Amino acid sequence: MPDPEVPVVNVVELGIVRDLCWQDDTLEVWVTPTYSGCPATHFIEEEISTALNRAGLTNHRLKQRLAPAWTTDWITETAREKLRAFGIAPPEGSAGKRSLLGEDPAVTCPQCGSTHTERVSEFGSTACKALYRCRDCLEPFDYFKCI
Template identity: 70%
Template sequence: MSDAMQLIDSDRGGLPPAGAEGDVAAVMAVLQEVLDPEVPAVSVVELGIVREVSWVEGRLSVAVTPTYSGCPATEVIEEAIHRALVTAGYADPRIERRLSPAWTTDWITAEGRDKLRAYGIAPPVGSASKRSLLGAEPQVPCPQCGSLETERVSEFGSTACKALYKCRSCLEPFDYFKCL
């Protein structure tokens, strides 16, 4: 093994080199760098759409659940995941679109929610349970100033999974990632 390869291996804490079968942590590290094309502040991992990483007959398989079945970015995301994995040394990874169970905003990580807020998008409030569909409209804090004095302007924002809100305190409009 070359000195450079030994250095890379030692930097990875003794894990197999990228592209090695069974190294889920290395795959997840690659996927952490794949950004959502509609919200480039969060990765596909932070958004919670990467559902499973496994090896089937020696071939890497990544299951992805789109945010909703008609999401126009689904194919772009799948291609970006495939390209990132091939670039990282995984030969011909299989990207599986998994529609069940349906994606829910509950799958967005805490880090993803923080990044949405920092990007100017209010993260989902509450849980995506069926009870939230029947209850009162959520109090959505403004991602700019934190005020709860906000109002929904439109059920749909820049994408179908977001609603358009306005802050009555700082007067800024913002997207709210709806509980789905």
């Protein structure tokens, strides 16, 4: 199921679907929201349920797993490449103290590959992205923040 905010990646590639297991004849799907205030969480869970129903897995239960908290470290390399190709700079490095201290990472422009970029706004098209601009090709782009 594609992510509703970034349709080029799916919820498994983003690390939102954390686990699948059978409990007797019921498939349990464990989901970790990207953050507690994410407006798409309920919609994502509904879409996962719809996709399971379409696949004939009507006996399922979705459960939220809040610990450990979701991190951009869980985004697969495949998803990072898809984000880049879509024009969104994937998270640089790993979630850590840098993001808590407000230090800007060296963000690579997904259009031209330059690291000569600057943050324009802490928030981009969604709260989990920041708006950047490349100083070489002059193109604006979203950067998926490290969380």
